[in-house]
Amino acid sequence: PPPPPRKMAEALGVADTRRLHSKPQDLNDAYGPPSNFLEIDIFNPQTVGVGRSKYTTYEVRMRTNLPIFKMKDSCVRRRYSDFEWLKSELERDSKIVVPPLPGKALKRQLPFRMDEGIFEESFIEERRVGLEQFINKIAGHPLAQNERCLHMFLQEESIDRNYVPGKVRQ
Amino acid sequence: MSFFSFGQSAEIDVVLNDAETRKRVEHKTEDGKKDKYYLFYDGETVSGKVNVTLKNPGKRLEHQGIKIEFIGQIELYYDRGNHHEFVSLVKDLARPGEMTQSQTFDFEFTHVEKPYESYTGQNVKLRYFLRATISRRLNDIAKEMDIVVHTLSTYPEMNSSIKMEVGIEDCLHIEFEYNKSKYHLKDVIVGKIYFLLVRIKIKHMEIDIIKRETTGTGPNVFHENDTIAKYEIMDGAPVRGESIPIRLFLAGYELTPTMRDINKKFSVRYYLNLVLIDEEERRYFKQQEITLWRKGDIVRKSMSHQAAIASQRYEGSANTGNKPSVQNQDEDN
Numbered sequence: 001p002p003p004p005p006r007k008m009a010e011a012l013g014v015a016d017t018r019r020l021h022s023k024p025q026d027l028n029d030a031y032g033p034p035s036n037f038l039e040i041d042i043f044n045p046q047t048v049g050v051g052r053s054k055y056t057t058y059e060v061r062m063r064t065n066l067p068i069f070k071m072k073d074s075c076v077r078r079r080y081s082d083f084e085w086l087k088s089e090l091e092r093d094s095k096i097v098v099p100p101l102p103g104k105a106l107k108r109q110l111p112f113r114m115d116e117g118i119f120e121e122s123f124i125e126e127r128r129v130g131l132e133q134f135i136n137k138i139a140g141h142p143l144a145q146n147e148r149c150l151h152m153f154l155q156e157e158s159i160d161r162n163y164v165p166g167k168v169r170q
Numbered sequence: 171m172s173f174f175s176f177g178q179s180a181e182i183d184v185v186l187n188d189a190e191t192r193k194r195v196e197h198k199t200e201d202g203k204k205d206k207y208y209l210f211y212d213g214e215t216v217s218g219k220v221n222v223t224l225k226n227p228g229k230r231l232e233h234q235g236i237k238i239e240f241i242g243q244i245e246l247y248y249d250r251g252n253h254h255e256f257v258s259l260v261k262d263l264a265r266p267g268e269m270t271q272s273q274t275f276d277f278e279f280t281h282v283e284k285p286y287e288s289y290t291g292q293n294v295k296l297r298y299f300l301r302a303t304i305s306r307r308l309n310d311i312a313k314e315m316d317i318v319v320h321t322l323s324t325y326p327e328m329n330s331s332i333k334m335e336v337g338i339e340d341c342l343h344i345e346f347e348y349n350k351s352k353y354h355l356k357d358v359i360v361g362k363i364y365f366l367l368v369r370i371k372i373k374h375m376e377i378d379i380i381k382r383e384t385t386g387t388g389p390n391v392f393h394e395n396d397t398i399a400k401y402e403i404m405d406g407a408p409v410r411g412e413s414i415p416i417r418l419f420l421a422g423y424e425l426t427p428t429m430r431d432i433n434k435k436f437s438v439r440y441y442l443n444l445v446l447i448d449e450e451e452r453r454y455f456k457q458q459e460i461t462l463w464r465k466g467d468i469v470r471k472s473m474s475h476q477a478a479i480a481s482q483r484y485e486g487s488a489n490t491g492n493k494p495s496v497q498n499q500d501e502d503n
Binding site for chain 1: 338340341342347349358360362364367368369370371407411412413415417450452
């Protein structure tokens with residue numbers, strides 16, 4: 001005989017707490033790769049140039065299966081000011097609260113320091129960690145994923161500062 | 171209030187006739203404490219005695235009349251001066267004159283209408299009380315006795331489930347379902363969250379019960395939100411096709427029935443807030459109103475009847491045990 005309907009249990013003053021019916025899960029969904037794979041690594045810092053025009057670049061490698069990103073595996077080189085550019089674009093165009101970047105370290109750029117200033121190994125590593133946290137936090141935000149500037153930052157060879165800002169999704 | 175004076179003063183005491191048998195319930199006072207009060211329902215008679223005890227034996231007490239009132243009123247905290255009385259009954263106990271000795275007066279308010287439930291909230295209070303007053307030229311002597319009123323309902327005829335698909339395009343699609351739209355205060359919310367698309371990294375999911383008290387009208391409407399409960403229903407990242415069950419027992423929380431536009435002065439409504447939190451602490455939520463109601467007394471039949479229902483769930487067959495029959499009266503406060 002089938003189990004008693006919920007209404008009858010209710011009329012007798014007993015709460016029916018049986019689970020609601022659900023569709024069984026497809027095994028491919030259960031054991032396949034998750035649809036939310038997104039990993040960005042910032043590594044391999046390289047200092048280029050001489051004297052006043054010396055600067056450090058970092059490799060930004062993104063691996064993802066999110067359909068909104070054109071490339072599932074991309075690798076570009078970016079410097080600190082490129083991250084600053086991205087932050088200001090997002091603050092202007094998107095509604096998200098943009099997380100903070102690691103510090104500008106202006107003090108380290110003053111002359112007569114005892115160490116290498118902004119090219120000090122420990123500082124570069126500290127900055128690398130901060131930039132990695134920053135970009136991962138943003139790239140996973142559903143609203144930030146709409147912005148052209150984010151896609152250009154992550155997946156195009158170089159940043160065109162004269163680009164036309166806009167949304168990716170309709 | 172009686173002031174210290176050279177004249178005669180008196181103490182008033184109000185006692186209900188059914189004080190021994192009438193149930194008392196806990197009710198929050200304005201400062202958050204809990205006190206016990208006699209419980210009444212709509213239509214019940216309120217009867218008792220007013221004991222007036224003269225403080226200085228031998229001296230006379232001159233007065234302009236003794237009366238007792240039964241009052242139901244709404245008090246908005248931001249407008250204390252104006253009490254909105256929706257029930258106001260009075261019985262005269264004594265004509266103006268003088269008392270030479272302590273006296274007891276009987277009173278009865280027959281089949282009193284008590285249309286709303288007693289409520290003490292953040293910005294508004296609805297209360298019922300008896301007030302015995304000895305009127306005097308300079309200062310009255312009065313005594314108030316608060317009672318608590320509960321409004322009861324029965325199982326609603328229509329009680330559809332709530333089932334909805336919501337989400338963020340291309341990022342997160344879920345279908346949530348709650349088994350009913352109307353729950354009594356000791357009910358269980360049985361539901362499920364079914365994941366259709368998960369492109370964000372979810373860390374955990376919870377369901378909150380939010381109480382919203384609304385006071386004022388027109389441009390001066392004020393909402394006070396209070397999270398009564400936070401109940402985690404999932405820890406970890408779900409994938410497509412996953413179904414997360416919900417089983418939330420309401421009896422454990424301090425809830426009142428849903429009150430809609432009481433005497434056009436205030437409302438108390440309840441919402442279920444489903445919240446998903448991702449790895450970066452971003453919150454995604456969906457709020458849904460539910461109706462809460464207060465269930466009346468139930469007389470349980472034999473315990474074996476309950477056992478029969480329970481066993482049917484597991485075995486799908488009736489199974490009556492040899493259990494003694496127990497009569498139980500169950501009041502849901």
